[in-house]
Amino acid sequence: MSSKSKKTKSAGRxxxxxxxxxxxxxxxxxxxxxxxxxxxxxxxxxxKRLSKGVWKxxxxxKKFASDTYYLQ
Ligand SMILES: [Zn+2]
Numbered sequence: 001m002s003s004k005s006k007k008t009k010s011a012g013r014x015x016x017x018x019x020x021x022x023x024x025x026x027x028x029x030x031x032x033x034x035x036x037x038x039x040x041x042x043x044x045x046x047x048k049r050l051s052k053g054v055w056k057x058x059x060x061x062k063k064f065a066s067d068t069y070y071l072q
Contacts, residue, residue, distance in 0.1 A: 011023035
């Protein structure tokens with residue numbers, strides 16, 4: 001029992017709170033936002049989310065505002 005609830009993933013930090021659906025949804029969003037996103041300027045996968053809606057591309061160094069949680 002060492003692993004922290006595989007089922008809940010990143011939403012495990014909320015314990016049993018908030019119900020199943022919001023937590024499932026949160027996991028989906030968070031997984032997507034932690035992956036490297038595709039840069040709209042150079043097209044490479046290197047964009048990281050700095051904060052809400054603020055993104056920075058490691059490849060071309062551009063910092064830009066876009067979607068809050070993940071890029072299309
Ligand atoms: Zn770029």
